[in-house]
Amino acid sequence: MLMQHEPRCIILASGTLSPIEFLEAELRIPFPVKLSNPHIISDHQLFASVLKLGPRSIRLSSSFQNRNDSNYLSSLGDLIRLVCAAVPKGVLVFFPSYSVMDICAKFWQANGTWDKINYEKV
Numbered sequence: 001m002l003m004q005h006e007p008r009c010i011i012l013a014s015g016t017l018s019p020i021e022f023l024e025a026e027l028r029i030p031f032p033v034k035l036s037n038p039h040i041i042s043d044h045q046l047f048a049s050v051l052k053l054g055p056r057s058i059r060l061s062s063s064f065q066n067r068n069d070s071n072y073l074s075s076l077g078d079l080i081r082l083v084c085a086a087v088p089k090g091v092l093v094f095f096p097s098y099s100v101m102d103i104c105a106k107f108w109q110a111n112g113t114w115d116k117i118n119y120e121k122v
Contacts, residue, residue: 018036019036020034020036051079054072054075054076054078054079055075055078055079055082056071056075056078058071058072058074058075059072060072060075060076060079062095062096062100067100067103068103070107073103073104073107073108074107074111074113076104077104077107077108077111077113077114077116077117078113080093080117081113081116081117081120084117084120084121085120090121091121
């Protein structure tokens with residue numbers, strides 16, 4: 001389908017476009033209206049960590065060979081539940097892909113871990 005009219009408005013929204021001036025220079029398009037907000041939390045409110053082992057000393061590796069291992073999935077779910085119980089406010093969990101997230105969610109829903117996590121954090 002050919003575009004018959006030029007766009008009148010383009011909205012770019014992302015958490016990774018900053019600094020916006022760099023993107024503007026790369027695209028060679030001036031942005032007449034720009035909104036860039038500061039980060040929503042202060043540095044002292046953030047703790048980031050890589051955990052190699054779960055609560056029962058199960059290796060936390062989301063490699064292809066390990067993704068459907070019930071020990072891995074149980075341990076990861078238990079760890080997330082414990083973190084949710086210990087952290088007073090929000091928790092953000094990153095998965096390597098949507099498919100891995102779906103595998104985990106389905107497993108946790110089937111074995112009851114999902115309800116335990118949701119009891120701690122919605």
